[in-house]
Amino acid sequence: MYTECNRLQIKVRREEDTIVKMIDVAQLANVSTATVSRVLQNPEEVKEETRKRVLSSIKQLNYQPNVLARHLRKNKTNTILVVVPNILNTVFSHIVGGIEHTASKNNFRVILGNSNKDINKEYDFLNVLKQRQVDGMILLSAQMDSDTLNELVKEYSVVIASEYKESVNAAMVTIDNIKSGIMATRHLLRLGHKQVAHISGPLSNYLSKDRFKGYKQAIIQQGLEVDSDLIKEGAFTLESGFDQTIALLNSNKPFSALFAANDVMAIGAIKAAKVYGVRVPEDLAVVGFDNIGFSSVFDPGITTIAQPMTEMGNKAMELLLKSMKGTEYRKERIMLQTNLIIRESCGAKK
Amino acid sequence: MYTECNRLQIKVRREEDTIVKMIDVAQLANVSTATVSRVLQNPEEVKEETRKRVLSSIKQLNYQPNVLARHLRKNKTNTILVVVPNILNTVFSHIVGGIEHTASKNNFRVILGNSNKDINKEYDFLNVLKQRQVDGMILLSAQMDSDTLNELVKEYSVVIASEYKESVNAAMVTIDNIKSGIMATRHLLRLGHKQVAHISGPLSNYLSKDRFKGYKQAIIQQGLEVDSDLIKEGAFTLESGFDQTIALLNSNKPFSALFAANDVMAIGAIKAAKVYGVRVPEDLAVVGFDNIGFSSVFDPGITTIAQPMTEMGNKAMELLLKSMKGTEYRKERIMLQTNLIIRESCGAKK
DNA sequence: CTGAAAGCGCTAACAC
DNA sequence: GTGTTAGCGCTTTCAG
Numbered sequence: 001m002y003t004e005c006n007r008l009q010i011k012v013r014r015e016e017d018t019i020v021k022m023i024d025v026a027q028l029a030n031v032s033t034a035t036v037s038r039v040l041q042n043p044e045e046v047k048e049e050t051r052k053r054v055l056s057s058i059k060q061l062n063y064q065p066n067v068l069a070r071h072l073r074k075n076k077t078n079t080i081l082v083v084v085p086n087i088l089n090t091v092f093s094h095i096v097g098g099i100e101h102t103a104s105k106n107n108f109r110v111i112l113g114n115s116n117k118d119i120n121k122e123y124d125f126l127n128v129l130k131q132r133q134v135d136g137m138i139l140l141s142a143q144m145d146s147d148t149l150n151e152l153v154k155e156y157s158v159v160i161a162s163e164y165k166e167s168v169n170a171a172m173v174t175i176d177n178i179k180s181g182i183m184a185t186r187h188l189l190r191l192g193h194k195q196v197a198h199i200s201g202p203l204s205n206y207l208s209k210d211r212f213k214g215y216k217q218a219i220i221q222q223g224l225e226v227d228s229d230l231i232k233e234g235a236f237t238l239e240s241g242f243d244q245t246i247a248l249l250n251s252n253k254p255f256s257a258l259f260a261a262n263d264v265m266a267i268g269a270i271k272a273a274k275v276y277g278v279r280v281p282e283d284l285a286v287v288g289f290d291n292i293g294f295s296s297v298f299d300p301g302i303t304t305i306a307q308p309m310t311e312m313g314n315k316a317m318e319l320l321l322k323s324m325k326g327t328e329y330r331k332e333r334i335m336l337q338t339n340l341i342i343r344e345s346c347g348a349k350k
Numbered sequence: 351m352y353t354e355c356n357r358l359q360i361k362v363r364r365e366e367d368t369i370v371k372m373i374d375v376a377q378l379a380n381v382s383t384a385t386v387s388r389v390l391q392n393p394e395e396v397k398e399e400t401r402k403r404v405l406s407s408i409k410q411l412n413y414q415p416n417v418l419a420r421h422l423r424k425n426k427t428n429t430i431l432v433v434v435p436n437i438l439n440t441v442f443s444h445i446v447g448g449i450e451h452t453a454s455k456n457n458f459r460v461i462l463g464n465s466n467k468d469i470n471k472e473y474d475f476l477n478v479l480k481q482r483q484v485d486g487m488i489l490l491s492a493q494m495d496s497d498t499l500n501e502l503v504k505e506y507s508v509v510i511a512s513e514y515k516e517s518v519n520a521a522m523v524t525i526d527n528i529k530s531g532i533m534a535t536r537h538l539l540r541l542g543h544k545q546v547a548h549i550s551g552p553l554s555n556y557l558s559k560d561r562f563k564g565y566k567q568a569i570i571q572q573g574l575e576v577d578s579d580l581i582k583e584g585a586f587t588l589e590s591g592f593d594q595t596i597a598l599l600n601s602n603k604p605f606s607a608l609f610a611a612n613d614v615m616a617i618g619a620i621k622a623a624k625v626y627g628v629r630v631p632e633d634l635a636v637v638g639f640d641n642i643g644f645s646s647v648f649d650p651g652i653t654t655i656a657q658p659m660t661e662m663g664n665k666a667m668e669l670l671l672k673s674m675k676g677t678e679y680r681k682e683r684i685m686l687q688t689n690l691i692i693r694e695s696c697g698a699k700k
Numbered sequence: 701c702t703g704a705a706a707g708c709g710c711t712a713a714c715a716c
Numbered sequence: 717g718t719g720t721t722a723g724c725g726c727t728t729t730c731a732g
Contacts, residue, residue, distance in 0.1 A: 032703045067481045068422045069725035112462040131417040271647045382719045419709035
């Protein structure tokens, strides 16, 4: 039918293509939109018979609620934003994995924002929160200035994870990087090393600063002196680990051990040592940090500090959920345990 | 002031906390909301003087547009969904990196959906699209049945990347996995190996099937026979690479070369060989696939097929942008080049 | 237990 | 160049 008139045909087609709205379901089920909405939101408030009728209409029309409209009305999106400094770093992938897990268990969706360590991008992502596109935010990077963050925390739900900031009143979940740095360094000292080098992460991070602090404390506690020639700043990348180790080796300053602030740099360092003809662990003992998957499979296996990445993500999301529910803003801090995993690269095992 | 009355004070506080809306900006600037909206959407349509006034009101009130309302009105979210089978796999992180890059250049946001290879989760994510929460979708996994996908493609903008499906009319960006599989295997055959083993990816993937096909074709082209005892199905994980290599070695079937369907499994395989006292490449030549970061730093360096991961992401997003603009649905297919990278694990280099 | 109706905050067609 | 106004599709009082 309607074939005699193109206009009408087009109209008919449009109506087929057109999106099924709540009102359509309501009409088919002979109820009001309010009742349809109730069936979706609070089914127990609707008489069983009516509910069944509505549900079958929904099915029949293949109705999909417009979540945007719902969000606008409720002023809630059930979505959170995670700002990651670098999606390619497996440590962050694991943390995000944990966040995702807990989020989806609680019916929340996760938007990933990759800041690429660009501080301006980080500031940009704040707008996503301020424009109410998400209900909360987890920062895996905290380069922004404390004032901005403190202002933010007053109005919005924010959790900082992995990275942290002393002067910010946000909820945080971290590990004790100082203690872990001590643990790593002390392990090398106990093995008899007197000249322990260190390749730190970017010192703009508290996290890197603290691992570095731990390194220094361990050395001082041992009655030794911190030698600035044995300390290099890396960037948590393979290349930086490689390059800084070459730099250390070139300097001709003797050292028999190295604590790299993450496994990736430790692996870069060992590669550099090999190129240089320095054997690991015989000539150079190496300890890393993170316990990423490759650490166990690399040759030699990397002795490292394991941090509970997935758990960190889970906890961060839990904290965020709490803070999104609660009215008073929270500044809880959770500190997770790390532990030393001894493999071949430090020479403790034969 | 108002200190004499708690009620009022509370009221005042509320009004401060209250969200600034477009109407507030309009009133302060002495214009209508339409004009404010124009300043934000089509500034050139507004007289400069008015525009300046509006902009200064926006600044003064620190106004943040409610993007939800905008999206509802425009029926467009400027957000896309990327469904990833496994966020911890660096190949996917790189592709996502590329997608993210092109997306943000075009003012699109990316939501990451981690399906964890769970097909039900994949089906779940379809609803995000159907409920108009996102404008389009990139699938890095395509486990869903072709019928569902074909239905989907008719109504929504969908691009499949990395993985693919023969019978689906979606836009796709892939590499030639058959050709690449041939390339990898032929390289080993050219080095004189007669018994080349293969650890495939999960054979539910077309991608794995095709690399496997390539392997078989290369062997047959060489006039040799495909020996099913030398073929194992892996899961693209370190562990599966390790375990299946142990299985191969235990079978006592001789083989002098191995093509692993990804680098991670190649590394697992080499680890297994080491445990077994088999030297790589002297006793066993290994070729991987992907050219992940660790391949170059592992000892021995992994000979591998490099695939352009970031570019794949970029192209996928470009395709999606096109399809979201265009009315007619597109089924363009882009095939990107791969190339063999020779390192130590195959024994071609001394 | 159900319906009517008032918005959520914004955009865009139409009027001036 | 600017204002008026009608929605976008849903939820949630308030009545009945």
